[in-house]
Amino acid sequence: MANRVFQSVIYQMKDAINRVVGVVDETGAVISCSELNLIGEVREGYMAERLTAGDRFVRDGYTYQQFSNAKHNDYAVFVEGVDETAGQFAGVLAISLQSIKQYHDEKFDKSNFIKNVVLDNILPGDIYAKARELHFATDVSRVVFIVRVISGGDISAYDVVSSLFPDKQKDFVFNISETDTVLVKEIRKGIDRTDMEKLAASIVDTLSGEHYIKAVVGIGTPIANVKDLATSFKEAQIAMEVSKVFDTEKQIIRYDNLGIARLIYQLPTTVCEMFLREVFKQGSIESLDQETLFTIQRFFENNLNVSETSRGLFVHRNTLVYRLEKIKKLTGLDLREFDDAIVFKVALMVKKYLSNNPAKY
Secondary structure, X not given: OHHHHHHHHHHXXXXXXXXXXXXXXXXXXXXXXOOHHHOOOEOOOHHHHHHXXXXXXXXXXXXXXXXXXXXXXXXXXXXXXXXXXXXXXXXXXXHHHHHHHHHHHHHHHHHHHHHHHHOOOOOHHHHHHHHHHOOOOOOOOEEEEEXXXXXXXXXXXXXXXXXHOOOOOOOEEEEOOOOEEEEEEEOOOOOOHHHHHHHHXXXXXXXXXXXXXXXXXXXXXXXXXXXXXXXXXXXXXXXXXHHHHHOOOOOEEEHHHOOHHHHHHOOOHHHHHHHHHHHOOOOOHHHOOHHHHHHHHHHXXXXXXXXXXXXXXXXXXXXXXXXXXXXXXXXXXXXXXXXXXXXXXXXXXXXXXXXXXXXXX
């Protein structure tokens, strides 16, 4: 990882300095260099020299300037030449690379820290200790998004989401599987649920519009302390799972907007089966054909309004009334009555849940 960080800077310096410049590790191996063919070469005598010389020394026509990684001088810049200019170049480069490495390590450590907290891989008592070590703010409002790729796209969703949230000190992006990317987003005061949905929609639109990736996003509830990130993550996971059963067409799913679907999803299957037997004592729900079920769906969508539903279905009002009477005769439930409609709606959702073969308990 350090090699790539250093190489990017070193290669850009090639034309500006007009000398061979590079970086060696503590063994004397060249890990980055403006002359690519020198990478991998081991500088003889370097290890012994670095232990006895100061931070800057000259050897075999090159000026070396050691710089630290954490508390140890693990790296050194080398610049072609033994003159004062070579020393100045080496000094400036060492300061720059040390700062870049420190920033990179801190960012990488914070990302790993957040990932471990989200996945519940760190003990609660260790969270605050590690946060203090990383100078990580624990009492900031954050929320977890899960971006799940359904199909398409040659580019990684992780790369796209990372580019959309470039502030790596506040927002953290990482993969947890081939299809799922997690975004831990810092949120300001005043940000409401609608704003979070808009943000999720912008992610979905960018993935589909620019990269032909179809994706759905699950959103947990906002949390005020870093220790609760695992909870927000689990909520986002539940949102995704519930949507697979009840809202298969939705692309943005909020945990706190799942309504009764969340309750059904968390019920034991034995209770669900018992509920269906009790509701449909008079006749099985399987006795309803697809046309009847479609009529019921439209009736619910039109808030139990017979006139609106008949217009939407392009049937005469009396035809719809006949169908509703047929449903009443088969099931004993009159969908024109609010209480019966609620029971029937819940029963349909329970049936859909059981059709997805959840683990029985």
